[in-house]
Amino acid sequence: MRHRRRSRVLGRSPSHRKALLKNLASAIFLTERDAELDANKPKIKGRIVTTLHKAKEVRSLVEKTITIAKKALIAQEAAREHGTTADRQSDAWKTWRKSDKWQKWAAAMAPVVNARRRCIQMLGDKQAVKLLFSEVAPRFKDRNGGYTRVLRLAKPRLGDAGIRGILEFTGVRDRKVQKSEKPAFESA
Template sequence: MRHARGYRRLNRTHEHRSAMFANMAGSLIEHEQIKTTLPKAKELRRIVEKMVTLAGRGDLHARRLLRSRLKEDRHLAKLMDVLGPRYKERPGGYVRVLKAGFRYGDMAPMAIVEFVDRDVDAKGAADRARLEAEEVELG
C-alpha cells in the first residue's frame, strides 16, 4: 500500500533533493520556462505552485517563508513583485508541464515546465543584458 508516500524521492538524499528543487524553482522563477526530466517536473510543479500561492498573499510572513525556501534574493523579489500579483486572482494551476520527448543519452522522458500566461521575453533576458553590457564595455 502507498500510505505516507507523499513525494518522489528521485534516488537522492533529503538535502540533495531540497537543494535541487530550490535551484530549479529559482531557475523557473527567473526564466519562466525550463526543461527537465518528467518526474522532476511533476514534483517541481507541486513546490512552485505553493510558492506562488504564498507570494500572492504578499505579507511579511509569506516573504520570510519563501526566503527560507529560495536561494537567491532576486528570485524572491521577482516572485513577490511580479509573479505573486500576476496570479493573485487565479485559484491555482499556475504551472504547466508539457511532455517533450526523450533525452538522447539515456532515453529519460523529458518535460518543459512553464508558467501559465508567462512572459515570453523573460527567458534569456539575463544573458541578453550581459551581452549588451559587454558590447558597451568593448565598444
C-alpha cells in the same frame, strides 16, 4: 507498499533532493528576469526544461510559493495606504516615523515580511523571491491555483534517454479555443 509516501525519491538523498527542488523552483522564477546582457540568458521566459518527474515534483513547491506571495500582495496594498514617499532620515520621514501611521504601516507590513522570509526559506534565492513578489504574483492575482503546467516532450534526453518535460507558467502561451464559423452556402 507505499502507504503515506508523499513524494518521489528521484534517486537522491533527502538533502540532495531538497536542494535540487529549491534550485529548480528558483530557476523558473529567474527566467523572468531581464537578462539581455547575461551570458546564460533563458531562451523563453517562464519555462524550464528538465525531466518529467522532476518537473512534476517541483510544481507543488512553485505553486505554494506563488500562493504565499499572492496573499502577501493584499497586505502590501493595505500598507501603502499608511506609508510615506519621503526620503529616509528626512524631516518628513522622521515626523511620519513618530506618528500613529507608522505603527499602522508596520502592522500591515508584518505579513509581507513574513511571507518573503518563508519564500526565501523555500527557494533559497533572494533574487528569485524578489522576482516572485514583483512580477509573478501580481500576474496571478485573479487566479485561484493552477499557475504552472507540465508538458511532456516527445524527444528523450540524449545521454540516458530520460523522459523530458517542460515546466512553465500558465497564461502566457495558452491556446485559445476558437469556435469554427458556419459555412455560408450560396443559393444557386
